[in-house]
Amino acid sequence: MEVYQSWQGFEGRQTKIAVGLGNFDGVHLGHQKLLGDLVDTARQRNEKSAVFTFHPHPAMVLNPKNAPPLLLTQEAKEELISRMGVDLLFRIPFTLEFSRMEPEIFIEKVLCKGLNVRDVFIGYNYTFGYKGRGNAELLEEYSSRYNYRLHVLPPVIVDNQAVSSTLIRNLLKEGEVTEAARYLGYQPFFEGLVVVGDRRGTTLGISTINLEYSMDFLLPANGVYVVKVGVDQDTYLGVANIGNRPTFYDYSARPGVEVHLLDFSGDLYGKFVSVHFTRRLRDEKKFSTSDELIVQIRQDIQRARENI
Numbered sequence: 001m002e003v004y005q006s007w008q009g010f011e012g013r014q015t016k017i018a019v020g021l022g023n024f025d026g027v028h029l030g031h032q033k034l035l036g037d038l039v040d041t042a043r044q045r046n047e048k049s050a051v052f053t054f055h056p057h058p059a060m061v062l063n064p065k066n067a068p069p070l071l072l073t074q075e076a077k078e079e080l081i082s083r084m085g086v087d088l089l090f091r092i093p094f095t096l097e098f099s100r101m102e103p104e105i106f107i108e109k110v111l112c113k114g115l116n117v118r119d120v121f122i123g124y125n126y127t128f129g130y131k132g133r134g135n136a137e138l139l140e141e142y143s144s145r146y147n148y149r150l151h152v153l154p155p156v157i158v159d160n161q162a163v164s165s166t167l168i169r170n171l172l173k174e175g176e177v178t179e180a181a182r183y184l185g186y187q188p189f190f191e192g193l194v195v196v197g198d199r200r201g202t203t204l205g206i207s208t209i210n211l212e213y214s215m216d217f218l219l220p221a222n223g224v225y226v227v228k229v230g231v232d233q234d235t236y237l238g239v240a241n242i243g244n245r246p247t248f249y250d251y252s253a254r255p256g257v258e259v260h261l262l263d264f265s266g267d268l269y270g271k272f273v274s275v276h277f278t279r280r281l282r283d284e285k286k287f288s289t290s291d292e293l294i295v296q297i298r299q300d301i302q303r304a305r306e307n308i
Contacts, residue, residue: 007114018042018119026071050088069218103134175221177277230274243284
């Protein structure tokens with residue numbers, strides 16, 4: 001997949017393009033349906049399939065205090081989009097200046113003159129342009145003038161629920177990782193850098209890795225989870241704790257992520273690993289002694305092994 005940070009001067013602009021518009025945070029089942037239809041249509045009509053999206057998320061520029069936390073890192077999002085078979089990704093820097101572009105100008109200058117689109121794919125609730133004035137009706141109105149076809153995808157329904165990033169965020173905030181996976185189409189995960197912690201796990205006889213993550217990213221609720229950890233080309237079963245380690249600390253800090261990898265030995269400091277959440281085991285809790293904590297961790301590990 002070729003990645004561009006501007007539509008201006010696009011070298012392939014003489015190529016006909018089928019484009020999907022949206023943020024695609026999570027690349028969930030709804031997004032996957034749109035991307036699948038996009039790629040299929042582009043191949044049938046000898047067009048290039050493209051995604052036009054923004055980085056950072058527009059809300060982080062327009063309303064940073066209330067911007068939703070992200071379900072995927074930018075790198076992970078682009079990897080999932082690429083796996084869908086998309087040819088081109090336009091990752092446009094979102095700025096206040098761009099936010100003031102009228103939707104009619106976006107259609108004319110960006111989509112039609114800039115990208116030479118012939119098919120446009122959007123979700124049923126997609127809006128764009130200054131103050132979100134652009135919508136499906138406006139795109140349909142301009143389609144005959146600029147000779148493109150508009151495809152508006154209805155919501156994907158799972159268990160009588162419309163799949164959405166908001167729904168998935170709410171589930172993760174409750175620690176419902178198994179339920180969230182039903183709407184994502186994959187297990188919730190994040191990729192983090194292994195950093196040096198306080199080495200307390202080693203003193204307890206149960207070594208763990210500590211992971212660094214972006215403040216913009218949404219972790220599942222504090223608690224203990226069964227996870228699968230990707231290390232290079234290998235995958236290990238593990239038990240992860242998300243939280244503030246109340247047994248040892250009396251203050252509420254930014255949640256930390258510690259993972260014990262089963263049947264693994266080695267040094268992972270400085271490596272990026274992926275942590276995939278398969279199910280929740282329990283809430284995080286405070287223990288009276290280290291010995292009580294060790295007993296509980298060993299029980300968690302046994303439960304993880306019994307349900308591989």
